[in-house]
Amino acid sequence: MTRSSLVPSALASSSLTRRLFLLAVLWIAPALIITGIILTDLFRTHAEAELSRRMAQHLDELAAVLEVTPDSGVALARDLSDPRFRRPLSGLYWRVDGPGNRVLRSRSLWDQALDLPADTPKDGEVHRHTLTGPNRTPLVAWERSLHLPGAAAPVRAAVIADASDVQAATAGFSRALGLSLAVLAAGLLAAVAVQVRLGLGPLRRMREALADLRIGRSNRLEGTFPSEVQPVVDDLNLLMEENRAMVERARAQAADLAHALKTPLAVIANAAAAPGGMDPAVVAAEADRMRHQIERHLARARAAPTLLHSLGGTVVLPVLRQIARTVARLHTERGVEIQVDGDAQARVRADPVDLQEMAGNLIDNAAKWCAVAVRVTAVLAEGAVVITVQDDGPGIPADRRSDVLARGARLDEAVPGTGLGLTITEELARLHGGSLSLDTSPTGGLSVSLHLPQATAR
Amino acid sequence: MRILLAEDDAALRRQLAEALADAGYAVDLAPDGEEAAFLGESEPYDAVVLDLGLPVRDGLSVLRAWRAVGIKVPVLILTARGTWQEKVEGIDAGADDYLAKPFRMEELLARVRALIRRAGGLAAAELRCGPVALDTRTGRVTVDGRPIALTAHEFKVLSYLMHHPGKVVSRTELTEHVYAQDFDRDSNTIEVFVGRLRRKLGSDFIRTERGLGYRLEAAP
Numbered sequence: 001m002t003r004s005s006l007v008p009s010a011l012a013s014s015s016l017t018r019r020l021f022l023l024a025v026l027w028i029a030p031a032l033i034i035t036g037i038i039l040t041d042l043f044r045t046h047a048e049a050e051l052s053r054r055m056a057q058h059l060d061e062l063a064a065v066l067e068v069t070p071d072s073g074v075a076l077a078r079d080l081s082d083p084r085f086r087r088p089l090s091g092l093y094w095r096v097d098g099p100g101n102r103v104l105r106s107r108s109l110w111d112q113a114l115d116l117p118a119d120t121p122k123d124g125e126v127h128r129h130t131l132t133g134p135n136r137t138p139l140v141a142w143e144r145s146l147h148l149p150g151a152a153a154p155v156r157a158a159v160i161a162d163a164s165d166v167q168a169a170t171a172g173f174s175r176a177l178g179l180s181l182a183v184l185a186a187g188l189l190a191a192v193a194v195q196v197r198l199g200l201g202p203l204r205r206m207r208e209a210l211a212d213l214r215i216g217r218s219n220r221l222e223g224t225f226p227s228e229v230q231p232v233v234d235d236l237n238l239l240m241e242e243n244r245a246m247v248e249r250a251r252a253q254a255a256d257l258a259h260a261l262k263t264p265l266a267v268i269a270n271a272a273a274a275p276g277g278m279d280p281a282v283v284a285a286e287a288d289r290m291r292h293q294i295e296r297h298l299a300r301a302r303a304a305p306t307l308l309h310s311l312g313g314t315v316v317l318p319v320l321r322q323i324a325r326t327v328a329r330l331h332t333e334r335g336v337e338i339q340v341d342g343d344a345q346a347r348v349r350a351d352p353v354d355l356q357e358m359a360g361n362l363i364d365n366a367a368k369w370c371a372v373a374v375r376v377t378a379v380l381a382e383g384a385v386v387i388t389v390q391d392d393g394p395g396i397p398a399d400r401r402s403d404v405l406a407r408g409a410r411l412d413e414a415v416p417g418t419g420l421g422l423t424i425t426e427e428l429a430r431l432h433g434g435s436l437s438l439d440t441s442p443t444g445g446l447s448v449s450l451h452l453p454q455a456t457a458r
Numbered sequence: 459m460r461i462l463l464a465e466d467d468a469a470l471r472r473q474l475a476e477a478l479a480d481a482g483y484a485v486d487l488a489p490d491g492e493e494a495a496f497l498g499e500s501e502p503y504d505a506v507v508l509d510l511g512l513p514v515r516d517g518l519s520v521l522r523a524w525r526a527v528g529i530k531v532p533v534l535i536l537t538a539r540g541t542w543q544e545k546v547e548g549i550d551a552g553a554d555d556y557l558a559k560p561f562r563m564e565e566l567l568a569r570v571r572a573l574i575r576r577a578g579g580l581a582a583a584e585l586r587c588g589p590v591a592l593d594t595r596t597g598r599v600t601v602d603g604r605p606i607a608l609t610a611h612e613f614k615v616l617s618y619l620m621h622h623p624g625k626v627v628s629r630t631e632l633t634e635h636v637y638a639q640d641f642d643r644d645s646n647t648i649e650v651f652v653g654r655l656r657r658k659l660g661s662d663f664i665r666t667e668r669g670l671g672y673r674l675e676a677a678p
Contacts, residue, residue: 284562291560295540302541323542326549330556333572333581353543360542 016203017196024192032181039177044170051166055142056126058082058159062094066157068150074098084108089134091162099153114139116158121145131160138163202229209233219244253297260293299357299424300431313347313455314355316378316385323359324376327367336367342378346385349455350432358428361421362389362448369393370445380454384434387450390441401438425450459504459574459617460484460635464494464520465536466512474507477563478570482597482613484638491515498524502634503531504621505573507566510537510548518551525552532573534566571595578621585620587674590659592620599659606658611636615651619664619674628671 058080065077074096084090088110095114096104105114112134121127126144133139143158202225209221220237224230264286271282317340324338348355359376366374370391378387396404405426426436434452441447461483465471471487478485486501488494491512498506498520510517521533532554537544540558548556554576555569571583571594585592589602597613599606608616614636619627629645637643652664652672665673 287560322546326542326546329549329554330545332554333576353541356542356546360545 016200020196020199021189021192024189024196028185028188028192032185036174036177036181040170040174043173044166047166047169051140051161052142055140055159055161058092058094059126059142059144059157062096062157062159063144063146066096066146066148066155068148072099072150072152073102074104074148074151074155076104080106091137091165093133093139093160095158095160097156099151099155110134114160116141116143116156119143119156120154123147130163133160133162138167202226206233213240250301253301257293257297260297261290264289264293296424296427300427302353302357313349314352315344316346316348316355316387317342317344319352319355320359320363320376320378320387323356323363324374327360327363327374330364331367334367335372336370336374337372338363338367338374338376340376342376342387343380343385346378346380347455348385348432348434348452350452354428354432355452358425358450358452359387359389361425362387362450365389365421366391366393366446366448373443375441383454384451385454387452388447389450390443390447391445392441392443393445395440395445396438398440404438405436422448459614459621460486460502460638461570462486462488462494462497462501462503462506462508462531464488464491464506464512464517465509466490467509473563474566477567478507481567481570482610482617483570484614484636484641486639489513491517491520495520495523497639498529498531499527501639502631504577504618504635505570506531506533507570508533508535508553510535510539510544518547521548521551521553530577532577534569534573536561536566568595574621580621585623587620587623588660588663590616590620590663592617601659608655608658611647612651612655612658615648616655616659619672623674626667626670626673631671 061080062076065080066074067077069075079086080094082092084092085094085106085108087108089112090108092106093109093114094106095109095116097116098104114131114133116131117129119127119129121144123145126142129141129143131139131141139160140163141158141160143156145154146157147154205223206221206225206229209218209223212218213221220240221233225233267286268283271278271286320340320342324340328336328338350358363374363376366376366389370393373392375390376387378385380386404422422436429436429450429452432452434450437449437451439447439449459482461478463471463474463478463485465474465487466489468489471489475485475487483504486497486503488497492514494506494508494512494517495515497503508517508521512520517535517537521535524531524533533552534555534557535548535553536557536559537548538559545556554573557566557569575581575583575585575594583593583595585594591600592598594617599608599613599616615632618632618635629648632648633643633645636648652666656664663674665675667673
């Protein structure tokens with residue numbers, strides 16, 4: 001599932017403040033609404049339980065004062081203690097259905113005949129009924145059956161209360177609660193707003209620091225930041241330092257190159273002005289020199305910017321195979337056999353393009369000099385990957401090896417090439433924190449080992 | 459031998475065309491990728507020198523298109539960048555060889571010669587057929603070791619035949635591989651060149667297969 005489908009579009013907006021605020025609203029609103037519903041319900045339950053308890057007391061009292069009259073009817077020995085039973089339509093009533101359909105009612109019922117639904121509760125049971133009373137008020141009746149001493153049949157005794165009181169109280173509570181929760185919500189949101197503002201403060205400060213940086217008032221992000229932001233600031237500072245270093249390096253390289261080209265240019269200009277006419281050999285030699293310089297500087301320029309991005313590393317073996325395939329094709333005519341094997345896990349801290357460049361130069365060089373076979377291996381050794389390229393050619397005597405790595409030296413001008421392959425590879429290797437070493441291969445040819453720092457897979 | 463040269467830089471194109479023509483090739487020029495793609499698909503070349511950084515359409519896509527439709531002409535890629543990444547891409551796209559700028563003209567000519575020889579399945583730089591020898595490096599022709607002077611067109615006809623020893627080559631085919639595209643072609647002149655070659659190299663050296671064309675006896 002993608003991020004965008006998880007987050008409502010309003011949250012995907014560009015403002016972090018708005019995003020945090022909306023998220024707060026998203027949890028505060030439902031939390032308060034659910035709280036309101038639960039509290040109102042608790043209140044209603046409690047109010048109803050209280051009413052039930054009181055009505056049970058009234059019912060007990062009613063049962064206690066009932067007595068059997070000599071004519072086998074029933075009567076109240078005295079009035080019930082709650083005066084509301086005597087005040088007309090007070091909302092509290094009683095009713096007794098005696099033997100022979102004789103009905104006693106509280107005075108409060110006045111002229112209303114309140115009929116109970118047909119029911120015969122068992123002994124000791126209290127039944128509850130919902131009724132409609134005078135002025136269509138909702139009523140609730142609690143009733144039980146009584147066996148009075150001397151009575152022929154059980155008596156139904158009921159006390160009845162106006163339920164609208166409970167409803168009104170609940171509604172009142174709910175209103176007051178709603179108001180309180182609204183005030184709470186406003187308070188919470190205000191707190192969230194303050195929190196977001198304070199929380200994002202470091203980002204604002206970072207922006208100001210960046211603005212300072214842009215107008216050149218400082219050359220790094222100044223100040224201390226919270227531990228979540230500090231790594232970003234540190235990385236930014238590091239990146240800027242590397243950038244600055246890179247720009248300086250590039251400037252130096254451009255100057256170097258310009259300088260390096262000036263000498264051959266001067267020689268060519270002089271040759272052109274020579275009285276005896278231009279000597280083509282001089283021009284060709286100087287053109288070669290210029291070409292060497294350009295190749296070297298290009299190789300270095302290519303390597304430098306990619307260093308930053310090569311931390312993930314490159315798996316070595318596929319690149320070696322790819323290069324071997326290409327080199328074999330380029331040397332089809334000579335029928336060179338290039339064998340590649342090694343550790344499939346080997347991964348170097350270098351860009352694929354740089355690794356291609358280094359491996360390409362080494363393998364191509366070996367293919368130029370070999371009799372028939374080139375052997376390429378990649379092994380892991382103590383935090384480094386060692387790529388070894390061996391050929392079965394004439395090799396290089398030990399005392400001449402340092403010459404090969406010197407700038408653009410070529411031991412044999414007969415084989416085409418710039419003669420810079422090993423030099424450039426050595427420079428690239430050094431730029432990547434590695435090294436290049438020359439040795440004799442088992443068949444007496446040249447063996448070149450390229451050591452590069454190993455990268456750990458992310 | 460006829461070559462397509464696709465290079466956008468006018469100065470380099472002129473130099474290359476001159477050098478290739480001097481080396482005895484008929485040369486067609488394409489200043490951009492589209493023209494190169496068209497010529498490569500419609501004309502039978504013996505080799506192509508293809509710059510990668512062509513305008514309109516880049517060289518790599520032109521090469522891929524040719525290989526996709528089964529055009530097997532040997533291709534030498536030219537490029538200013540010269541990174542291994544580019545070499546790998548070029549070779550994977552179907553190039554046969556690769557040359558980075560700046561280069562020496564002799565090196566380019568050597569590579570083109572090698573490509574053409576390889577395409578004909580010939581290993582040695584000196585082509586031999588009976589008493590006749592043609593050194594592809596120098597363009598020298600000898601009979602029994604005696605140097606023979608040939609005109610440019612005679613050389614082109616002989617060179618094509620010697621790159622395809624034993625194979626019957628029609629007059630049309632010879633015309634197509636001896637003349638550049640914009641040349642006013644006349645297949646009758648081929649007969650004239652063959653006649654002169656027979657006089658200079660020996661009368662039974664180039665056989666006429668009636669109604670089919672010419673054939674060099676494969677080297678004994």
